[in-house]
Amino acid sequence: MGLQTCGLNRNHAQKELQPHGTAEFPCAAYASRHTDAPGDTIPWHWHEELELLIASEGGVLAAAAGEKYTLAEGDGLFINAGVLHADWPLAAGRCRLHSVVFHPRLVGGMDTIFWQKLIRPMTQPDAPPFFLLDALVPWQKQVLDCLHESWKAVSDEPFDYENRVRYYLSLALRLLST
Helix, strand or coil: CCEECCCCCECCCCEECCCCCCCCCCEEEEEEEECCCCCCCEEEEECCCEEEEEEEECCEEEEECCEEEEECCCCEEEECCCCCEEEEECCCCCEEEEEEEECHHHCCCCCCHHHHHHHHHHHCCCCCCEEEECCCCHHHHHHHHHHHHHHHHHHHCCCCHHHHHHHHHHHHHHHHHC
16 A cells, blocks of 8 residues: 555545545554645644644644644644544655555454454543654654554555554553543
């Protein structure tokens, strides 16, 4: 499957309609490059999947759940399911984002211990809509490393990459839920 192109197809409620991955492997990785050209953004949208993103080159202005944050290179964001979000390059120039968008069932179906321990706490009404991820905070750096490993596995597609992606995304969710 490899990297997918980021082409947002949204309905009137800003819900993204593009599938992320397949029914067998509900996960997609994206590399988005932004410049300071007008309109070169990822517009407001939301989806049923969870998303991890990192500013892999340059900085980005990211917005989620009505709040805006500047992400320095190496910092990231976890965006919960159903959360309206967007991002723009910083006015100073260019940026590149790496993101992994995945359905919670990739980690474990609703009748599994994985759902009970990792997914259900993240999908409760009182769960945070997003987490800022600072590369200088050790446990948050671990989450960003999980994102990097997941993204790289989807990009390179080594043998059994699906299992590797599932492992790293599960570890990221464990770190976020403790």
